[in-house]
Amino acid sequence: MSILYYTLNNVVFTNFALYSTASIAKMMCMGAFTLTKRFSQDAFANPEDLTLARHHSSVVTTNDPDVERVRRNHLNDIENIVPFVLVGFFYVATNPNRDIAYWHFRIFFISRLIHTVCYQMPLPQPGRFLACAVGYLTTLSMALQVLFSTRP
Amino acid sequence: MSILYYTLNNVVFTNFALYSTASIAKMMCMGAFTLTKRFSQDAFANPEDLTLARHHSSVVTTNDPDVERVRRNHLNDIENIVPFVLVGFFYVATNPNRDIAYWHFRIFFISRLIHTVCYQMPLPQPGRFLACAVGYLTTLSMALQVLFSTRP
């Protein structure tokens, strides 16, 4: 009676793969974005990186506001997107309803896009807080279903 | 001769899903805990967050001791729980002994609970160090078994 969950023949898994990979790609963009901010602000964290700076008078800095804003966004992504993918992987094995699963994945991804826009514009609070909370609750909802399905 | 490892019919996978999801949920709690600390300490990292502060005289701060303690705990969780889940996923495919696997998962989860208590009380060292080391060695033990099973 075993069913193959982890194949692209399973539409739940295919949607999970799509939105997870899109979320991770979004997270990886923050790394490239940090780099562009470091160059535009001449704000490098290591002495050997100063050879890349435009101004020879640049010094090592780890508290440039623009760079740190992107880095906090990146860390928040790691704190939220990585748990989503890991919990979602187990959630797929609970054989969830296909539409409910789809909306979990889609809502999470959109919440992270909105979170990033709120953080980088920046938009007034509580916009960023609410966007983060929606994604957080989506992951928690999947986690509860996994815990319910695997309880001893 | 292929066996389906990643289904809830496999008790090793079911236990892995249970303890992994519980560990990730514990890690996610640190995010909510950080938020409560930010509010109780009026310690916000972004200028736009100050509208949420109780005192209008609040300024941006990134070095409040109480907030930073929770954040270090959170980062330590990411550094340890994420590798546990990722390595554990491969470990399940090595078809480990069911009881040995179970104790790996259970010991890891308990070590992280103890680590968090030690960090947030805080309890005297080396309590926190030992709790972290136990979880670290559990993951390393699984990693060695994966490397042994997949070596060229």
Place this chain on the structure above:
Amino acid sequence: MSILYYTLNNVVFTNFALYSTASIAKMMCMGAFTLTKRFSQDAFANPEDLTLARHHSSVVTTNDPDVERVRRNHLNDIENIVPFVLVGFFYVATNPNRDIAYWHFRIFFISRLIHTVCYQMPLPQPGRFLACAVGYLTTLSMALQVLFSTRP
């Protein structure tokens, strides 16, 4: 027509498990490395940790250059190795060509070893930047193939 991808009978998965676990083990070493630096520099981040310091006059510090260099390296690993493993997991389900997949995994792992050497020696830039970029593009290449295979 479903094929079992996530078993050690699938050479793509076996190689993925090998290089992912090796990369995660490398990442975990940064945690132990941070600890040795904290002891050698007497640079502890928590008041209760000072009982472990050699000098009774030690104070809490979170900006020791040697410790922070290892910690930045560790965080960069998290930002790059975790996405590699998560995206790689979906990539395996796209049934990639065995040799192309193998080189993705191998090149990524080697790029992270070179990145670590560049960071800790440290070697002159752009060595570290290029090593990081190679691993980043490897993960991005897998992500694009996943998105292409799972697009609606």
